[in-house]
Amino acid sequence: MTPTIERDEREYDVVVIGAGGAGIRAAIEAKMQGARTALVCKSLFGKAHTVMAEGGIAAALRNVWKEDGWDVHFRDTMRGGKLLNSWRMAQLHAQEAPERVLELEEWGAMFDRTPDGLILQRDFGGHRYARPAHVGDRTGLEMIRTLQHKAVELGIDVLMECTITKLLLDDGHPSGAFGYWRQSGRFILIRAKAIVLATGGAGKAWRITSNSWEYTGDGMAMALESGADLVDMEFVQFHPTGMVWPASVRGVLVTEGVRGDGGTLKNSRGERFMFRYIPEFFKAETADNEAEADGWYENKKDNRRTPDLLPRDEVARAINAEVKAGRGSPHGGVFLDIASRRTPGFIQSRLPSMYHQFKELADIDITTEAMEVGPTCHYFMGGVRVDPETEASTVAGIFAAGEVAGGMHGANRLGGNSLSDLLVFGRRAGLGAALYAAGQRAPGAVDEHEVEEAARRMVAPLERGASLTGAPTPEAEDPYRIHSDLQTTMQDLVGIIRTGSELEEAVRRIGALRERLDRVAVKGGRRYNPGWNLALDLRSLLTVAEAVTRAAAMRTESRGGHTRDDFPNPDAQWATRNVIVRMRDRQLALATEPLAAPPPELQRILSGEPAKTEPAIESTVPTPAGGFR
Amino acid sequence: MSAETPHEVTVRVWRGEDRATGRFEEHTVGADPGMVVLDVMFKVQAEQVPDLAVRWNCKAGKCGSCSAEINGDPKLMCMTRVSSLPANEPITVAPMAAFPLVRDLVTDVSFNYEKAKAIPNVRLSPRGPDGTRRMYQEEVERVQEFHKCIECFLCQNVCHVIRDHEENKQAFSGPRFFVRLAALEMHPLDTHDRLEMIRAKHGLGFCNITKCCTEVCPESIHITDNAIIQLKERVVTEYYDPLVWVKRRVFGEKESTR
Ligand SMILES: Cc1cc2nc3c(=O)[nH]c(=O)nc-3n(C[C@H](O)[C@H](O)[C@H](O)COP(=O)(O)OP(=O)(O)OC[C@H]3O[C@@H](n4cnc5c(N)ncnc54)[C@H](O)[C@@H]3O)c2cc1C
Ligand code: SF4
Ligand code: SF4
Numbered sequence: 001m002t003p004t005i006e007r008d009e010r011e012y013d014v015v016v017i018g019a020g021g022a023g024i025r026a027a028i029e030a031k032m033q034g035a036r037t038a039l040v041c042k043s044l045f046g047k048a049h050t051v052m053a054e055g056g057i058a059a060a061l062r063n064v065w066k067e068d069g070w071d072v073h074f075r076d077t078m079r080g081g082k083l084l085n086s087w088r089m090a091q092l093h094a095q096e097a098p099e100r101v102l103e104l105e106e107w108g109a110m111f112d113r114t115p116d117g118l119i120l121q122r123d124f125g126g127h128r129y130a131r132p133a134h135v136g137d138r139t140g141l142e143m144i145r146t147l148q149h150k151a152v153e154l155g156i157d158v159l160m161e162c163t164i165t166k167l168l169l170d171d172g173h174p175s176g177a178f179g180y181w182r183q184s185g186r187f188i189l190i191r192a193k194a195i196v197l198a199t200g201g202a203g204k205a206w207r208i209t210s211n212s213w214e215y216t217g218d219g220m221a222m223a224l225e226s227g228a229d230l231v232d233m234e235f236v237q238f239h240p241t242g243m244v245w246p247a248s249v250r251g252v253l254v255t256e257g258v259r260g261d262g263g264t265l266k267n268s269r270g271e272r273f274m275f276r277y278i279p280e281f282f283k284a285e286t287a288d289n290e291a292e293a294d295g296w297y298e299n300k301k302d303n304r305r306t307p308d309l310l311p312r313d314e315v316a317r318a319i320n321a322e323v324k325a326g327r328g329s330p331h332g333g334v335f336l337d338i339a340s341r342r343t344p345g346f347i348q349s350r351l352p353s354m355y356h357q358f359k360e361l362a363d364i365d366i367t368t369e370a371m372e373v374g375p376t377c378h379y380f381m382g383g384v385r386v387d388p389e390t391e392a393s394t395v396a397g398i399f400a401a402g403e404v405a406g407g408m409h410g411a412n413r414l415g416g417n418s419l420s421d422l423l424v425f426g427r428r429a430g431l432g433a434a435l436y437a438a439g440q441r442a443p444g445a446v447d448e449h450e451v452e453e454a455a456r457r458m459v460a461p462l463e464r465g466a467s468l469t470g471a472p473t474p475e476a477e478d479p480y481r482i483h484s485d486l487q488t489t490m491q492d493l494v495g496i497i498r499t500g501s502e503l504e505e506a507v508r509r510i511g512a513l514r515e516r517l518d519r520v521a522v523k524g525g526r527r528y529n530p531g532w533n534l535a536l537d538l539r540s541l542l543t544v545a546e547a548v549t550r551a552a553a554m555r556t557e558s559r560g561g562h563t564r565d566d567f568p569n570p571d572a573q574w575a576t577r578n579v580i581v582r583m584r585d586r587q588l589a590l591a592t593e594p595l596a597a598p599p600p601e602l603q604r605i606l607s608g609e610p611a612k613t614e615p616a617i618e619s620t621v622p623t624p625a626g627g628f629r
Numbered sequence: 630m631s632a633e634t635p636h637e638v639t640v641r642v643w644r645g646e647d648r649a650t651g652r653f654e655e656h657t658v659g660a661d662p663g664m665v666v667l668d669v670m671f672k673v674q675a676e677q678v679p680d681l682a683v684r685w686n687c688k689a690g691k692c693g694s695c696s697a698e699i700n701g702d703p704k705l706m707c708m709t710r711v712s713s714l715p716a717n718e719p720i721t722v723a724p725m726a727a728f729p730l731v732r733d734l735v736t737d738v739s740f741n742y743e744k745a746k747a748i749p750n751v752r753l754s755p756r757g758p759d760g761t762r763r764m765y766q767e768e769v770e771r772v773q774e775f776h777k778c779i780e781c782f783l784c785q786n787v788c789h790v791i792r793d794h795e796e797n798k799q800a801f802s803g804p805r806f807f808v809r810l811a812a813l814e815m816h817p818l819d820t821h822d823r824l825e826m827i828r829a830k831h832g833l834g835f836c837n838i839t840k841c842c843t844e845v846c847p848e849s850i851h852i853t854d855n856a857i858i859q860l861k862e863r864v865v866t867e868y869y870d871p872l873v874w875v876k877r878r879v880f881g882e883k884e885s886t887r
């Protein structure tokens with residue numbers, strides 16, 4: 001069929017959508033396997049969300065604590081996730097993370113060092129030993145730049161400021177991806193044999209969030225539309241410590257490294273309230289008095305971990321409760337104090353960006369004053385359901401890695417476990433996609449009707465906008481207003497503490513927003529038009545918001561990042577069930593499926609025994625048989 | 630708050646797709662406590678100019694996307710507090726001048742991505758017998774200063790070699806890439822020798838150490854003192870000290886790349 005839509009066209013073996021840590025690592029792997037590889041991103045190369053990561057990348061390198069190992073890391077990850085994780089992903093992650101970190105070093109990353117010249121590791125919430133490797137509080141920058149340079153070295157084609165809006169399939173196999181260049185507004189069709197989704201999360205659906213504009217859930221929505229399953233969508237992580245003041249920076253992240261390096265949470269009475277919020281599940285491993293908690297930083301053998309470093313869901317709920325009880329800080333958060341506990345020199349050298357961020361944006365000197373912090377929407381545990389070994393989604397030829405994928409973190413992610421996840425599963429996804437592509441003669445055929453329909457849908461807001469004269473009317477909806485209304489809905493009704501009636505109300509409101517989106521009108525042209533770009537992103541954002549809300553309504557218990565006021569306790573029946581979200585006939589369809597139990601050897605590790613065997617790291621990854629011409 | 634918050638803030642923001650026909654447009658929006666210039670742009674977009682082109686990502690000074698010229702000073706829009714600017718006059722916001730305009734405040738910075746391709750990546754000496762690489766905090770810190778670069782390209786934007794002379798762009802990579810080259814050059818375990826390349830291909834000689842780049846760097850990297858001058862000294866030693874030259878060639882400390 002002859003193309004009817006004017007567009008640029010490219011052809012590759014593998015197209016990786018998203019250039020954060022996961023996407024770049026996937027592209028590197030695919031390229032090293034010999035696949036013709038394209039790396040596509042909505043913003044400039046090197047600016048993806050990963051650049052913002054602060055505290056560290058978790059890997060049992062055993063440089064600081066010899067007692068650490070993949071088994072301990074595995075156990076911490078599973079317990080942090082309330083045992084709802086894909087055990088196989090958690091295992092692969094713990095086993096492979098150290099090698100992936102050393103590989104980053106090989107490619108030029110310069111982590112902070114121990115006195116004997118090895119990679120230094122720091123304390124983080126939920127980790128038994130000091131584990132995350134880091135570069136002060138700008139670990140993500142180091143990681144993305146290192147990967148970026150490696151991608152440049154390999155000559156990977158990077159298509160930047162290019163937004164993909166639709167995946168194209170031909171009889172169940174990928175034919176490519178369709179989208180537009182932000183700078184020119186021109187359409188682009190990238191034909192490819194295999195697709196890796198690495199588009200990150202969807203935190204932009206909430207008002208108070210640490211996420212950037214890119215986080216609109218495009219990958220999850222496109223996966224759904226292509227027929228793939230999502231899993232664990234009800235689990236959204238609210239990071240306990242975002243800035244709360246001034247209003248303009250509300251939600252900006254304050255790294256967990258502050259607590260890892262000795263900072264402590266206090267309420268308006270000066271109490272270290274976390275001691276009152278230690279759940280049964282973590283009692284045995286958590287200090288119940290200040291002396292022991294403070295002693296733990298130096299001596300982990302004889303002291304238990306400070307409750308300030310309980311997993312994030314626990315800390316976020318505790319802060320929420322303190323504020324509700326009227327013991328919050330002046331601007332509705334609590335205090336995070338490192339000033340009275342560490343020297344100014346230590347704080348400035350360990351937490352330079354935090355120092356800078358508070359000084360510049362809030363006129364607070366964190367070496368002399370406490371910070372005001374409160375929960376902020378941060379991370380999606382849920383996402384595309386994948387095969388642990390290859391990151392293949394449930395649709396042939398479509399792979400997913402990084403925050404867009406689900407399973408690895410269960411009901412709650414530990415700090416530092418995302419950056420390591422990106423590398424471990426980014427690599428595996430790139431390998432999986434390259435192998436898949438090697439088995440295909442050519443990309444599938446492109447259905448021109450589908451492309452035409454997608455293109456028409458994309459320009460519709462501009463066509464409606466062209467006839468617009470004055471301010472938006474009910475017949476011509478404004479994208480910024482729809483976005484803002486969605487953020488209010490999610491913030492108020494699908495936040496940290498949820499309840500059945502509110503979730504129902506949220507589903508209703510999201511439905512109404514979707515109707516309004518059908519009438520969205522945008523002024524201007526296609527060339528770098530943020531209003532238009534937002535109007536297109538909103539489609540994904542609404543789909544993902546609905547998926548989260550309906551999954552949250554389905555899970556009638558409280559576990560990890562999902563807390564129900566009307567079902568305040570964990571329910572044994574839900575302990576081994578995942579909520580799966582699919583799209584059928586353009587409607588979301590939800591189901592629950594049983595979660596496989598870990599094999600006996602891992603069960604033993606979970607109950608506290610060390611692993612008997614060293615990990616056989618590479619054995620699970622097949623090497624490509626075919627290769628590329 | 631350092632200054633009291635006014636009720637309104639007015640910006641003169643550059644609009645257009647072409648430097649010749651574009652113009653400044655004035656917009657006034659309500660002020661919020663702690664507001665940064667990027668917040669003002671968001672308000673203008675949401676309330677008055679939905680298609681105002683602005684590039685940003687993190688809104689926390691970490692990604693280097695939101696570079697602009699604010700009242701004539703090259704800065705990050707997300708880290709410039711409205712309260713830090715004169716209260717009684719409009720804030721002028723213009724796109725970076727050294728790069729081709731795409732639209733409004735957005736420029737085409739692909740020049741920088743092209744230059745990046747011309748720098749060979751690290752190639753480290755092999756791991757030690759225990760499977761690790763040892764580097765010490767002091768030697769790492771020197772390089773970490775350079776790794777703080779968020780690629781905002783503000784230094785590239787102010788460097789007169791680029792800004793005033795389009796024709797130099799071919800032979801001159803600019804301060805951002807001297808920072809990158811210095812990081813590689815000072816990496817304790819890297820085995821490449823890039824000195825000839827730094828001189829011949831990246832145009833280090835064009836720089837006359839005006840220090841404008843250092844002044845605008847939002848990451849406070851000492852671009853001139855710690856990167857450029859160090860590189861210049863190394864190039865001089867390499868090329869004009871015959872002993873060093875012979876030693877390098879004979880003992881092959883680093884492999885040269887041209
Ligand atoms: C402030 C902050 C601090 C953090 N600190 C830590 C930490 O210390 N340790 C840790 O482990 N984790 C941390 N996290 C979490 C972690 O940074 C993220 O989960 C992780 O970086 C996600 O990486 P990713 O590769 O999945 O996606 P991202 O890095 O988010 O990249 C997504 C990519 O997809 C592209 N994209 C999206 N949609 C499209 C589309 N439609 N078309 C084309 N391209 C598209 C984007 O342009 C981008 O390139 C932090 C997160 C934040 C926000
Ligand atoms: S010091 Fe050199 S690189 Fe920096 S602005 Fe001046 S001429 Fe350009
Ligand atoms: S060196 Fe500084 S000014 Fe230059 S690009 Fe990097 S961060 Fe920006």
Ligand code: FES
Binds near residue numbers: 689694695705708
């Ligand atoms: S938006 Fe990232 S530096 Fe300003």
